[in-house]
Amino acid sequence: MTEPFLPAWPPDVPPLLWFALTLVAAALIGEFLFHRLRLPRISGYVLAGLLAGAVGAGDPVRAALATGTGWASIVVELALGVLLFELGNRVDLRWLRANPWLLATSVAEASFTFAAVYLVLRAVGVPLDEAALVAAISMATAPAIVMRVVAEARAQGQVSDRLLMLAALNSIYTILAAQLIIGWLHHSYRSDPLSAVLHPVYLIAGALAAGALIAWMMRGLRTRMLLDDEHAGAVLIGLVLSAVVLLKMANLPVLLAMLVAGLLVRRFSGRPYLWPKNLNAVTGLLVLALFVLTGISVQLTHVVAGGLIALALIAVRVGAKTAAVLLLARPSGASWRQGLALGAALTPMSGVAFVLSYDLIAVFPELAPRLAATVLAMVALLELIGPIVVRWMLDWSDETAEHLRVGRSRSTLAHDRARAPASDQQSGPH
Amino acid sequence: MALPAFAQSAAFTIGIELELQVVGTYEYDLVNGAADLLREVRTKGLAGEIKPEITSAMIEVSTGVCGDCDTAAAQLRELRQRLLAAARKLNLGLCGGGTHPFQVWHERRIVDAPRFRQLSDLYGYLMKQFTVFGQHIHLGCADADGALRLLHSLGRYVPHFIALAACSPFVQGADTGFQSARLNSVTAFPLAGRAPCLLAWREFEEYFAKMTRTGVVASMKDFYWDIRPKPEYGTIELRVMDTPLTLDKAAALAGYLQALARHLEIERPFAPREDDYLVYSFNRFQASRFGLRGTFVDPHTGEQRSLHDDLIATLARVEAHAIDARADQACLALLRLVHGDGSDADWLRDRLAREGSLSEVVRQQCEVWASDCPQLAPAAVAGEARA
Numbered sequence: 001m002t003e004p005f006l007p008a009w010p011p012d013v014p015p016l017l018w019f020a021l022t023l024v025a026a027a028l029i030g031e032f033l034f035h036r037l038r039l040p041r042i043s044g045y046v047l048a049g050l051l052a053g054a055v056g057a058g059d060p061v062r063a064a065l066a067t068g069t070g071w072a073s074i075v076v077e078l079a080l081g082v083l084l085f086e087l088g089n090r091v092d093l094r095w096l097r098a099n100p101w102l103l104a105t106s107v108a109e110a111s112f113t114f115a116a117v118y119l120v121l122r123a124v125g126v127p128l129d130e131a132a133l134v135a136a137i138s139m140a141t142a143p144a145i146v147m148r149v150v151a152e153a154r155a156q157g158q159v160s161d162r163l164l165m166l167a168a169l170n171s172i173y174t175i176l177a178a179q180l181i182i183g184w185l186h187h188s189y190r191s192d193p194l195s196a197v198l199h200p201v202y203l204i205a206g207a208l209a210a211g212a213l214i215a216w217m218m219r220g221l222r223t224r225m226l227l228d229d230e231h232a233g234a235v236l237i238g239l240v241l242s243a244v245v246l247l248k249m250a251n252l253p254v255l256l257a258m259l260v261a262g263l264l265v266r267r268f269s270g271r272p273y274l275w276p277k278n279l280n281a282v283t284g285l286l287v288l289a290l291f292v293l294t295g296i297s298v299q300l301t302h303v304v305a306g307g308l309i310a311l312a313l314i315a316v317r318v319g320a321k322t323a324a325v326l327l328l329a330r331p332s333g334a335s336w337r338q339g340l341a342l343g344a345a346l347t348p349m350s351g352v353a354f355v356l357s358y359d360l361i362a363v364f365p366e367l368a369p370r371l372a373a374t375v376l377a378m379v380a381l382l383e384l385i386g387p388i389v390v391r392w393m394l395d396w397s398d399e400t401a402e403h404l405r406v407g408r409s410r411s412t413l414a415h416d417r418a419r420a421p422a423s424d425q426q427s428g429p430h
Numbered sequence: 431m432a433l434p435a436f437a438q439s440a441a442f443t444i445g446i447e448l449e450l451q452v453v454g455t456y457e458y459d460l461v462n463g464a465a466d467l468l469r470e471v472r473t474k475g476l477a478g479e480i481k482p483e484i485t486s487a488m489i490e491v492s493t494g495v496c497g498d499c500d501t502a503a504a505q506l507r508e509l510r511q512r513l514l515a516a517a518r519k520l521n522l523g524l525c526g527g528g529t530h531p532f533q534v535w536h537e538r539r540i541v542d543a544p545r546f547r548q549l550s551d552l553y554g555y556l557m558k559q560f561t562v563f564g565q566h567i568h569l570g571c572a573d574a575d576g577a578l579r580l581l582h583s584l585g586r587y588v589p590h591f592i593a594l595a596a597c598s599p600f601v602q603g604a605d606t607g608f609q610s611a612r613l614n615s616v617t618a619f620p621l622a623g624r625a626p627c628l629l630a631w632r633e634f635e636e637y638f639a640k641m642t643r644t645g646v647v648a649s650m651k652d653f654y655w656d657i658r659p660k661p662e663y664g665t666i667e668l669r670v671m672d673t674p675l676t677l678d679k680a681a682a683l684a685g686y687l688q689a690l691a692r693h694l695e696i697e698r699p700f701a702p703r704e705d706d707y708l709v710y711s712f713n714r715f716q717a718s719r720f721g722l723r724g725t726f727v728d729p730h731t732g733e734q735r736s737l738h739d740d741l742i743a744t745l746a747r748v749e750a751h752a753i754d755a756r757a758d759q760a761c762l763a764l765l766r767l768v769h770g771d772g773s774d775a776d777w778l779r780d781r782l783a784r785e786g787s788l789s790e791v792v793r794q795q796c797e798v799w800a801s802d803c804p805q806l807a808p809a810a811v812a813g814e815a816r817a
Contacts, residue, residue, distance in 0.1 A: 092455055098518040156454065156461050161521055272458055272789040333470050333519040399462075402539060 015060050019292075022052040026292045038406045040149045040387035042291050047384065049295015061296045065358050072293055073358070074244075079286035080351045081244045081258040082237065083144045084171070086275055086283065088262020090147070091168045095161075101332035102162065106169040109324035109346065110139045113170075114177075116320040117313055121374075124309065129181070129188055130370050136177035137357065137375050138317055141167040142350035142386060143259075148287055149390040151280075154401035158334050159341050159394065166325075166342070168259060171352050175256040178356050179203040185364055206252040211260025214243050218265050222273075233276035253359075255352060291383065294354050298380040299372070306377025314347075314378055321346040341393040348386025349379050433638040433650070436574035436631060439495070439664030442691055442755065443570035444684045446502050447492040448673050449483055449563040450513070450799075451530055451792075453523040458792035460487035460533040460561070463522045464541070471516040477505045480513065484546050485538040485561045489513070489524075495570070498756040499685030506677040507802075514800060525795035526680075527778070528563055528598025528612035528672025531788045535559045535602075556619060562612040563673040565595060567684045568665040569691055574631035576695065581657050581666045582627055582702035583694045584687075585710060586729055588656055588670055589717035590744065593737050594764060595671035595683060596721045597774030603788065609721035609775040612672050613714070621647065622654040627704040634659070656714070670714075675774045675795060676803040682764055685757025690744070692751035700730055721773050741768050763806050772807050 030044030053061075064070030096103045117138045121131035146167045150160045179200045187196035221235060240258070247254045266273050303310070322343030329339025357375045361368045394400045454461040464486045471480055478493045491513065493505040510524075517524050538558045540550040550557045571577035596609035608614070616622055628634045641647045650658065656670045668687060674680050693699070706729040716724030722738040745752075745765045752761040781791045798808040 090456060092521065095455075095521045099521070157463070158466055158520060161454075272456065272787065272793055274457060274789060333466075333516075335466075335469060401537070 018052070022048055022292055022296070023288060025052075026295075027288060030288070034152065038391075038404070040145075040152060040391045042145055042148055042287065042387040043384055045288055045291035046295040046387075049292040050298055050380075050384070052292070053296040053298055054300065058296055058299060061293060062299070065293075065297055072297075075286075075289050076293055076351070076355060077248070077254050078241055078244050079290035080144065080355060081254055082240050082283055082286055083147060083290075083351070084255055084259040085240060085262040086279075087143045087147050087164060087168050088259045089265055089273060089275055091165050091263065092266060093263055095165065099332060101328055102165065105162075105325055105328040105332050106166050108328060109166065109321045109343075110170045110173045112320035112324040113139050113317055116316040120312055120316050121309075126370070129185060130367065133178070133181050133185075133360070133367070134313075134371070134374050136174055136181055137353050138174075138313065138349070138378070139177065140171045140174035140349065140352045141321075141346045142348040142352065142382075143167045143171050144287060144290060144351045145348040145383070145387050146345070146390055149387050150394065153391060153394050153399075153404055155394045155399040156401075157397065157399035158338050159345065159397045160399050162334065162338075162342050163345050163390070166346060168263070170346075172256065172259060174352060175207075175253055175259075175356070176204060178360070179253065179256075182360070182363065185367075189364055189366060203253055204256075206250065207256040208260055210243070210247060210250075210252055210257040212264055214239070214257065214261035215264035215267075218261070233279040233282070236276065236279065237282060255355060290351060294350060294379070294383060298376070302372045303377045303380050306373045309374060310377035310381065313374060314381060317378075318344065318347055338397055341397040345390045345393040347382060347389050349375075349382040350386070353379050432642075433635050434661045436571075436577065436659075436661045437664035439570035439572075440497075441570055441572040441576075441695070442688050443495050443497055444499065444502055444688055445493055445495055445568040445663075445665070446506065446680055446684050447490060447566040447568070448506070448526070448677070448680055449488050449490050449565075450673065451525050451527060451563055451795075452487045452489055452517075453525065453530070453792055453796065455521055455523050455793075458523065458789045458796070460530050460538070461522065462486040462539055463517075463520060464489045466520050467513065467516050467522065470519060471512050473512070476508065476512065478509050480509065482541050482543070484541060484549065484557055486541050487530075487533070487538060488561060488563065496684075499681045499688065499760050500756065502684055503678060503681035506681060510677060510800070523793070523796040525792065525799040526563065526597070526673040526675045526677075527774075527792075527795055528596070528610055529601050529615075530561070530563075531600035531778075531791060532603040533561065535561060553619070559615055559618070562598070562615045564612065564616075564669060565671040565673050565680055565683070567668045567671070567687050568660065568663060569668065569687060570663075570665050574634075574659075574661070575629065577659055577664075577666050578625075578629050578631060578634060579702060580691060580694060581625060581659060582629065582706070583700070584657055584666075584668065584690065585624060585702070586706060587690055587744070588668075588710070589713045589724070589726055589737055590741050591668060591683060591687070592670050592714065592717035593721045593724065593741070593773070594686075594767070595674050595679070595774070596718065597672050597675055597778060599775040599778055600782075600788065605779065605782075608719050609773055610672050610718040613670065613718040616654060616669075619654045621652055623656070624707065624710060625653070625655050625657065625659070627702065627707060629702065672774075675777070675798050675808050676801075676806065677799070678763075678803045679774070679806045682757075682760035682806055685752070685755065685760030686745075686748075686764055688755040689748040689752035689757050689761055692755055693748045696751070705729070721775060722768060722771060738768060738771065763804065767806050770807065774808065777808050 026045040026048030029048050030041030033039040033044040034041045061072050064072035114135045118131050118135035121134055146163050183196045183200035186192045186199060244254050247257050325343035326339045329336060353375055357371045452461060452463040464482050467489055468482060478491060481490045483490050491509040493502045496502040513524055535558045538561050540546050571580060592610055598610050598612040599605055601611050626637055628637060658667045660667050671683060709727040709729050713726055717737055724737045725734055726737045726740045727734050745761055752758045778791060781794055785791060
């Protein structure tokens with residue numbers, strides 16, 4: 001006897017269910033880490049992703065990411081687009097003008113990192129162009145990780161501010177360098193000198209123009225329509241999503257354009273442009289999805305193949321960044337302790353490196369093995385440990401909010417939960 | 431601990447202490463930047479001092495001993511310039527104002543110093559709530575008895591200073607309706623109020639000995655009176671004013687105090703008595719709630735008038751002494767301000783009405799603080815900045 005209204009048995013489980021369950025598990029692990037162990041939630045998300053990947057969820061996600069247009073890529077790029085826009089908004093470029101030593105610190109830490117990684121790779125016999133590519137990608141500090149960990153810890157101070165600034169800047173350097181190297185690779189792999197020049201120009205100029213346009217539109221909407229914070233959030237997400245899709249259609253670097261857009265929004269007026277408070281829930285969800293996806297896509301074989309090289313690169317990267325920041329700490333107005341904490345806090349690698357690697361593999365599949373063994377292996381490790389290092393550095397330099405410090409009594413947790421995320425007190429005259 | 435002997439100091443000299451707000455430049459909320467500022471600020475060759483205060487988002491500047499308000503203004507300008515140089519390097523902002531419009535008291539951090547920790551242990555959350563920003567003016571007195579006499583004579587004029595300096599209308603994101611809501615934080619302390627009406631230093635020493643014997647106080651610093659003697663400096667300290675939005679106004683208020691002190695000491699228009707304090711709390715409340723529009727009850731005649739009228743009458747009466755104190759320009763500017771019925775608190779309310787954002791109001795406060803304002807009313811300055 002057939003019962004046509006009953007669901008089929010055995011059930012045909014769509015992959016989306018596994019992804020949704022992984023999200024729930026990730027959120028739970030994240031909360032456990034945050035409340036019980038005072039560790040960043042992001043490490044929990046990555047851990048959940050790694051576990052899901054280990055039990056076999058990895059292949060469909062990797063396949064989706066490899067095409068560059070699948071659902072996984074859209075989620076990752078949307079999440080990163082929003083996060084980079086928020087980072088650009090948070091960072092004030094005028095600080096660089098008031099404190100040129102800070103700009104010098106940024107250039108120094110990026111160049112030291114590039115040089116150190118490049119030299120190590122050349123020393124083990126990696127070809128010149130691939131070594132340059134990996135070195136370029138290694139300059140970036142994961143913007144998503146540093147922003148979320150700083151926000152979670154309610155951290156404020158020189159280390160937090162400088163960390164966000166340096167992460168924004170070195171992400172820009174990395175993306176720019178990667179675009180230039182793409183040009184070079186066109187020449188070296190395809191012997192295509194015209195593309196070698198035009199492609200990077202198109203990418204960079206296009207990203208800058210798109211970023212400026214997006215910023216201008218955001219500003220115009222905000223002032224003309226007198227949006228209050230709640231509605232500004234919805235408009236913003238819609239705009240970012242549209243921008244991400246349009247940028248992908250135009251084959252332009254989404255991340256650079258969104259970061260530039262965020263930076264320029266503030267530039268157009270001295271007036272404080274506050275990220276809408278009610279967006280914190282949305283960005284929280286995007287971060288969850290982003291890190292679960294990047295966690296799932298890790299292949300253990302990559303990490304094993306990367307192995308010692310990845311570890312060596314991680315070590316020299318930390319050393320290079322810390323050395324550069326320490327060298328210029330006092331001239332730029334930071335204390336020694338702040339310099340040391342800042343250098344170490346620049347460790348995380350994640351979204352930007354991840355997206356760039358997959359973009360490059362889509363255009364030049366020859367690169368896949370090398371990039372997988374080095375960059376993706378580094379990303380896999382640093383996604384997990386990076387957030388913890390950042391949180392420890394914020395704790396050590398005394399910038400974490402008092403009620404979130406390790407050792408605080410549980411009774412203060414009730415107070416923390418009672419407050420909406422990231423200061424709700426401006427719902428009055430604001 | 432016995433009360434120190436009243437030190438020698440030149441009569442009618444002044445010293446100004448200002449507590450400033452340390453804000454971030456993203457949201458313009460208070461940030462814990464005082465320690466970084468103190469580390470980075472260059473203090474070589476400074477005539478004044480820069481010091482931390484109870485919570486880490488406050489920083490205090492103080493001038494040296496000055497003969498007139500113009501000297502004090504010049505010293506304040508130099509202190510401002512050094513602090514702003516450090517602040518720019520650290521991506522911080524500095525501004526005046528009696529309260530921060532939207533900071534939340536429980537986010538504040540007590541600075542790690544023995545006295546502050548002691549106070550925090552004793553007074554609990556009152557200390558974090560005490561993240562208010564005031565101006566203190568020290569006035570030199572030739573002798574101890576004269577200092578007490580001046581202290582109690584000045585009590586009648588305390589509402590003037592409250593109303594002139596008032597600029598704390600917003601607390602925790604809401605309009606309190608007060609011109610100076612800061613004073614409510616001060617009043618919360620058990621040892622707030624005013625000194626007992628003793629006119630001989632010997633009697634005051636006895637009073638102090640009794641208070642220390644009971645263990646209620648350990649030093650003069652434990653009294654949070656509106657006017658307090660400071661025997662170590664040989665001064666009396668007027669503590670009721672909010673930090674004004676501009677340092678020009680801070681200096682002008684010190685000039686007015688000098689003129690008033692001369693008038694009281696030289697002319698001796700009345701002998702201070704305990705009964706003068708019958709109307710003290712009422713007048714003080716009226717000034718902090720309504721500012722210049724508040725009611726003032728004359729303690730000697732019982733007559734009621736507006737604070738606005740009493741100020742104008744007093745400024746006229748002390749004109750000659752203002753000239754002697756080289757504070758005539760300052761008193762003239764204050765007179766114009768009173769005639770225009772403007773106050774810093776009203777300016778802040780007006781700014782919020784136009785901008786709709788307290789973050790933007792604080793940003794403009796920072797701009798106003800950084801600029802010079804001889805007419806003492808920030809409206810003109812901010813108007814140009816907006817254009």
